[in-house]
Amino acid sequence: MAPTHVDWRKSSHSGHNGGDCVEVxxxxxxxxxxxxxxxxxxxxxxxxxxxxxxLARVKRDEPTA
Incomplete structure (x- = not known):
């Protein structure tokens, strides 16, 4: 059964240009x-x-700016 209300959050690293976005x-x-x-x-x-x-793996492999 699907939840009635779920608060989906978009990654803060997602841009606003319609690119690849993940919500959790x-x-x-x-x-x-x-x-x-x-x-x-x-x-x-x-x-x-x-x-x-x-998350730990992504943060470990994240390139530095």
């Missing part, structure tokens, strides 16, 4: 991830620990 939301079953350009396509739900590991 805290769900009962874990963390939801979806494409902000096509939210009707659904979302992927991952356990909180898996999402934390993903």
């Amino acid at each position: 939301a805290r769900l009962d079953a874990g963390v939801g991830l979806r494409d902000s350009k096509n939210p009707a396509a659904g979302h992927l739900t991952v356990p909180p620990a898996a999402f934390a590991a993903l």
Whole structure:
């Protein structure tokens, strides 16, 4: 069953030019991830620990400015 109200948040690194954007939301079953350009396509739900590991990996591999 889909949640009735979910607060999706777009990455602060996403630009406003219509590029690749990811949205995340805290769900009962874990963390939801979806494409902000096509939210009707659904979302992927991952356990909180898996999402934390993903963030750690992304931050570790992030190029410095």
